[in-house]
Amino acid sequence: MRYAFFITIFLLLQLFSAGAALSLQWWLQPWITPALRIAIWSAIFIITNGLLILSVKRAFANSYRWVSGWMLVMHFMLLTALLISLLYGGYWLIVLLSGNANNDLSSIAIGLRALALIIFIGLFSYALHSAYVPVVRKLSISINKPLAKPLRIAVASDLHLGRLFGVAAIDRLNRLMIDSQADMLLMPGDIMDDNTDAFNNYNMAKNLAELCSSLPYGVYATLGNHDLYGHEQPISQALVDAGVHLLNDDVLGIEHEGQPIWLVGRFDNHKRQRVATTDLLAKVDTSQPVILLDHRPSDIDEHSQLPIDLQVSGHTHNGQVFPANFIVSAINRVGYGYEAVGRGHFVVSSGYGFWGIPFRLGSRSEIWLITVSGHTNK
Incomplete structure (x- = not known):
């Protein structure tokens, strides 16, 4: 049972890492290069599995908090990506139905990335408030x-x-x-x-x-x-x-x-x-x-x-x-x-x-x- 639990946590963390890497890659897309793409994926998986190893080995007190905190960061990145995708899809649905297609995608892309940052910070602020203000x-x-x-x-x-x-x-x-x-x-x-x-x-x-x-x-x-x-x-x-x-x-x-x-x-x-x-x-x-x-x-x-x-x-x-x-x-x-x-x-x-x-x-x-x-x- 214990091994099944650890395997589940390990696989879940890898899934979160892949999603977080894709989300960050999208956010940095205007500046992305092949080297930066590799760096993003490598850094996220190194952080995830490094913290997991330190937690399993109990390298320092309350090491599980660091794994939990990093997982929360990745989780909020995924939630942000989901919300942006829904908003972007809804925008294009309205555009197509109204027949007023706008070909200026650069301003939309910048706006979406700014909105993603606001949503990400907002999730953290709201979650912190919900934990400390009863x-x-x-x-x-x-x-x-x-x-x-x-x-x-x-x-x-x-x-x-x-x-x-x-x-x-x-x-x-x-x-x-x-x-x-x-x-x-x-x-x-x-x-x-x-x-x-x-x-x-x-x-x-x-x-x-x-x-x-x-x-x-x-x-x-x-x-x-x-x-x-x-x-x-x-x-x-x-x-x-x-x-x-x-x-x-x-x-x-x-x-x-x-x-x-x-x-x-x-x-x-x-x-x-x-x-x-x-x-x-x-x-x-x-x-x-x-x-x-x-x-x-x-x-x-x-x-x-x-x-x-x-x-x-x-x-x-x-x-x-x-x-x-x-x-x-x-x-x-x-x-x-x-x-x-x-x-x-x-x-x-x-x-x-x-x-x-x-x-x-x-x-x-x-x-x-x-x-x-x-x-x-x-």
Whole structure:
């Protein structure tokens, strides 16, 4: 399976490289020479495979970011070429239908190349903005269980706290919590970006502690796959020390306006020994509201038949970069967004942070603000 993955990545990178070389060759066509054409193709394939080798050999820290970043550059070159082709084809279709053919192709060619540069820069700017400037998705749901007053739940999954997403992001999240007047914050996994190095080096614990203290009922979290890649204990300890309530295969009862509410948290399925959801539910009173934190949305069909009122998940990032969002949608029952399924309500967030590189296209950094209402006991 691992070899198949690497072969797929290798072939995909070669395909991207060929497309990027063709795109750059077109853009430089007015100045192209045989030597320059060879230089373009050679440079792109050398960069691609050189970065791939360095990443596989783990020649330096976070070398995968360089491969991901270069792949994104090539991807945006291909998207730019596609958009220009569509615009150029549309232009000639209009010209042919109107009968006003213009033979001055030189000005059109210059205009298209200028437009291509604008589109390429625009894609990068928009993707960077989408990664760092979050939106608040508001949702109201009603459950058929006792709840004297509505409960305001904020959800921020997949923070991936690290060198590229840290103190400023935590402080921004704190301001969003205060502005939204949330009762609690749920963080369903991938809180750290694989380890606590940046968290400690940039003293993020202070900012996270301030976030935890700003919410009336506090912050509750469970670990995702990136929290379990060999650094589970230091990540868990860092979160607990900052005031986060960790729910790893655990349950916790809290009170909201005198009404008991159960929070259930599962390990990500990267943890092979994790407890079954049914075993966790056996520890709670399911006649009362039950909220589940489960990092991956892979068990939604099963959970929809259980007495779970709300499940919050992340992991998918909604693909993070187009067109991966279509893949996410195809392989998951709910790959992103909200859906009422069976007995429960399910929310899958695209995440507050990002993985690898700080770019999003076709997805957005976000938090969810979910207002849960129920019925009053009589």
